[in-house]
Structures are given as structure tokens and as C-alpha cells.
Amino acid sequence: MISNPIQVINVNKRFGDVQALGGVSLSVGKGEMFGLIGHNGAGKSTLFKLMLGLMPPSAGEVRIHGTLTSGRDFRQARRRIGYLPENFVTYDNLTGLEVLQLFADLKQVSRDECMPILERVGLADAAGRRVRGYSKGMRQRLGFAQVLLGNPDLIFLDEPTNGLDPEGIHDFYRILRDVQARGATVIITSHILAEIQERVDRLVILSSGRVAAEGTLAELRAKMVLPSVIELTLNPGHGQQLHGALAPMGLDMEIGEEQARIACPQAKKIAVLGAIGALNGAVRDIVVHEPSLEDLFFGYGGGHA
Numbered sequence: 001m002i003s004n005p006i007q008v009i010n011v012n013k014r015f016g017d018v019q020a021l022g023g024v025s026l027s028v029g030k031g032e033m034f035g036l037i038g039h040n041g042a043g044k045s046t047l048f049k050l051m052l053g054l055m056p057p058s059a060g061e062v063r064i065h066g067t068l069t070s071g072r073d074f075r076q077a078r079r080r081i082g083y084l085p086e087n088f089v090t091y092d093n094l095t096g097l098e099v100l101q102l103f104a105d106l107k108q109v110s111r112d113e114c115m116p117i118l119e120r121v122g123l124a125d126a127a128g129r130r131v132r133g134y135s136k137g138m139r140q141r142l143g144f145a146q147v148l149l150g151n152p153d154l155i156f157l158d159e160p161t162n163g164l165d166p167e168g169i170h171d172f173y174r175i176l177r178d179v180q181a182r183g184a185t186v187i188i189t190s191h192i193l194a195e196i197q198e199r200v201d202r203l204v205i206l207s208s209g210r211v212a213a214e215g216t217l218a219e220l221r222a223k224m225v226l227p228s229v230i231e232l233t234l235n236p237g238h239g240q241q242l243h244g245a246l247a248p249m250g251l252d253m254e255i256g257e258e259q260a261r262i263a264c265p266q267a268k269k270i271a272v273l274g275a276i277g278a279l280n281g282a283v284r285d286i287v288v289h290e291p292s293l294e295d296l297f298f299g300y301g302g303g304h305a
Helices: 044-051 074-078 096-107 111-120 136-148 166-181 217-224 239-249 266-277 293-299
Strands: 006-015 018-028 033-038 059-064 081-084 154-158 185-189 202-207 210-215 228-234 252-255 259-264 283-289
Touching: 006 044, 018 044, 018 059, 018 202, 018 210, 033 044, 044 059, 044 154, 044 185, 059 074, 081 136, 096 111, 096 136, 111 136, 136 166, 166 185, 202 217, 202 293, 210 217, 217 293, 228 239, 228 266, 239 252, 239 259, 239 266, 259 266, 266 283
Parallel strands: 033 185, 033 202, 081 154, 154 185
Antiparallel strands: 006 018, 006 059, 202 210, 228 259, 228 283, 252 259
């Protein structure tokens, strides 16, 4: 039994003199929502194409459900995959329902699935309208609808919320969680890091074709040793009291009359919060900011300076 639906083993990919991927290895477990992030040119799209079997690696192996993507048996394994490219393009002269029926025929699934899926993604009322009249967000919903055809157990999503409004993004992730709950594995790439940081179970940061970091958000925070930022709203006249309580800890602090900002190493966070809590009447409000995925992204070399 294959426990990891996606296995990438020491993969290299070259295009002439350009090395797009160098020694990439990763695995994604069943039912995971796995994030793949990196700057433009980091190798994300190339890795996606390799995992989808659209091109062979120059070296190494890519296995989907245990099957080599470059082997003869992958055609059958690919039927269990759903894929939404960054730019979903279809026939503008067809209606939304006709587009989905076309994909149902290509995937060899029943056309009876089409209307319930269109309703699920919020396009039931537009099913009879030609796609040329769809907004960008509606086209993206239609692209997501074709992903769901046939209940795939492995889903690849490239910038999937591109063009969606906040309500659309909320609906998208609600459906995606439902799909994940029934056991589907999801691999997602996005430039909107704040959107995915609390939604993925694990992630990989690619930099210049190599894996710069891999793990849960908590694991990456621990490895990077980035400080938390504590922002305080003070009652007037307590700035000196706060400074006196925290100065022995050697923290990076900015303390004004009514506002304070403290960069706090993770190892000192509990002690700092305890010292602040002991200042009766000094603090009116407190907000703790943990390192974001964007902070980690740049810290691990995922972005350009």
C-alpha cells in the first residue's frame, strides 16, 4: 500500500543550459493540503508539470500513487487527478454547463455530475449563459468545477483564487476542506501567502530550483528563529515603568508615551508576557504577532531582495 500519493525523489530538470530544478525531493501524505511556494522562476510550474506527467525529469523519479509519471501505467493513474492551471482557458461560445459536460466526457464521468457541481461552486444560475459573458471570478469557479468532476483523490491547484472576491475565496476553501475531509490530497501554490498560511498542513519553499525549507508553519518558525512582535497600548505615564521591567531582558524595544513595540525571541516570550502582566494598570491592550509565512518566505531565501 502506498502511503504517500506524491513522491518526488532527487529530481533534476534542465532546459538546455538552464537548470530549473536541482535535487528536489518531497513527499505528500494522503489527505494533506500541501503548499508549494517560491518566487517567479523558482521552479514551481516546472515541478507541477513533472508531477502531472506533462514532461519527464532529466534525472530522478516522480511517482503518483506509486506509479512513475514517465511510465506507461501513468495514464490510468492520471484519471484520479484534478488540475486547475493558473489561467483556465475554455471555449467562450459554450455555456458553463456545456463546458463542464465537455470535461465530463473527456474524464469519462457521468454528465449527471455537472449541474450539482455547478450549484456547489455557485454557478447554477449562470449554467445556461455563454462563458464569454462570465467575469474572471466566474471563470475561475468554472475551472474549479471541472477539477471536482469524478471526485479526484489528488488535486493540483495553481493560483486557484486568482480573480475571486472575498466571498468566493471563502467558498473555495470551504469546498476544498470538504474534499480534503473525504481523503483527497491537495497540493496548492499561491503568491498570496497570508491566504494559505493557516490553511496548508505542510509546505515547501522553493528557491532557485531547490528546496529551501519544508515542514509545518510551526516547524519553519522554530527553525528560522524569527522573533514575535508584541505591540502594546499603554495607559499614559507608564512608559518608564514598562522599560524598567523589560530592560534587563535585552530586548529590541520602542516605547513611547502610549504605544510600545517589542521584538521578542520565542524563548523569552512567556517571561516577557509575564513581566507585562505584572504591571498592574500599565497596559490597556496587547497584540502578539507571530512570524508570518511571508517573513519565513524571505528569511529562507524564497524572495528576491
